[in-house]
Amino acid sequence: MIIDVAISDILSVYQALIGVVSPRPIAWVSTVDANGRINLAPFSFFNTFGANPPVVVFSPTNRRDGSKKDTLLNLAEVPEFVLNAAVEDLAAPLNATSKELPRGESEADLAGLALSPSTKVRPPRVAASPVHLECRVRQVVPVGDGPGSANLVIGEVILIHIDEAVLDPSGRVDPRKLRTIARLGGDYYCRSTDLFEMQRP
Numbered sequence: 712m713i714i715d716v717a718i719s720d721i722l723s724v725y726q727a728l729i730g731v732v733s734p735r736p737i738a739w740v741s742t743v744d745a746n747g748r749i750n751l752a753p754f755s756f757f758n759t760f761g762a763n764p765p766v767v768v769f770s771p772t773n774r775r776d777g778s779k780k781d782t783l784l785n786l787a788e789v790p791e792f793v794l795n796a797a798v799e800d801l802a803a804p805l806n807a808t809s810k811e812l813p814r815g816e817s818e819a820d821l822a823g824l825a826l827s828p829s830t831k832v833r834p835p836r837v838a839a840s841p842v843h844l845e846c847r848v849r850q851v852v853p854v855g856d857g858p859g860s861a862n863l864v865i866g867e868v869i870l871i872h873i874d875e876a877v878l879d880p881s882g883r884v885d886p887r888k889l890r891t892i893a894r895l896g897g898d899y900y901c902r903s904t905d906l907f908e909m910q911r912p
Contacts, residue, residue, distance in 0.1 A: 730896030737797035738769035741834040742785035750781045751818040755894035765868035770861045791832035796842035799890040841874035
């Protein structure tokens, strides 16, 4: 199969990308608008890109009609967010928060998730998640302006919460205890439980 992006429809390109670029970690992002209304949504265009300063990037792509998602609108009003760890035990409520609700309605309420206040930012944390990264927006980089276009949210991590229950004896995060999930193509997810180790050369 060959896909020439210049002559292919957006959906075909999107489906190819998410099928081959996998697994993709999930940014489970909580934000608030200027009135303090909470939004919680998962994004699988996400990763960390540096440690000095600690930087994460995720992309709330434009909707099919070209409009901006609530997460992006909220960040324009309150440029802070929390990344909540997407773990296996929370897969069902995480998936529920992907539903598009009218602006101002809480996906956390829809999914039955309790929230906890953050320490340095205004958006709250998902209480049941074992890890939270409190972040401030450094920059938002739009890439395109139509349906499916990217909006690269570059955030600086200013505080990290890690539940001691997911640490190993040396104080590092144990992936066998954290049990994150990731996105594949279509409706598929994967678990980070089939592990193998290799020493770096």
